Amino acid sequence: xxxxxxxxxxxxxxxxxxxxxxxxxxxxxxxxxxxxxxxxxxxxxxxxxxxxxxxxxxxxxxxxxxxxxxxxxxxxxxxxxxxxxxxxxxxxxxx
Numbered sequence: 001x002x003x004x005x006x007x008x009x010x011x012x013x014x015x016x017x018x019x020x021x022x023x024x025x026x027x028x029x030x031x032x033x034x035x036x037x038x039x040x041x042x043x044x045x046x047x048x049x050x051x052x053x054x055x056x057x058x059x060x061x062x063x064x065x066x067x068x069x070x071x072x073x074x075x076x077x078x079x080x081x082x083x084x085x086x087x088x089x090x091x092x093x094x095x
Contacts, residue, residue, distance in 0.1 A: 011060035017083075029082040030064060034072030039064075 011017075017026050023041035030046075031039040038049040042057075048067045049055040056071070058064040065083065069076040 009060055011062070013061040017061055026061070026064070026083055029085060030068045030079055033078050033082045034068050034074050037068060037072045039068065 017023060020041060020043075023046065027039040027041040027046055030048075031037060036051055038047075040047045040049075045057050045059045046064050047055050047057055048064065048071055050071050054071075056067050058067050061083065065076055065079045068074065068079050072079075
């Protein structure tokens with residue numbers, strides 16, 4: 001996506017993780033299972049930073065789970081399980 005339209009990419013779980021409190025809770029949950037990462041909630045997204053300072057912006061929950069799993073050397077299912085603890089079982093399975 002080039003960003004020219006100004007809209008975010010589609011996120012099936014977007015409504016479940018919308019808002020600053022929910023995003024912050026998801027960020028804490030992901031950081032708890034990926035101790036080498038700093039995960040922050042920002043308006044409309046999350047940032048995932050490694051110990052070396054490499055930072056990735058994740059605009060969807062699926063991107064957050066994939067990035068955290070890859071950067072934190074954690075299984076995506078473990079990251080998703082932590083997120084489900086904050087949003088309940090309503091968080092959809094990744095494709």
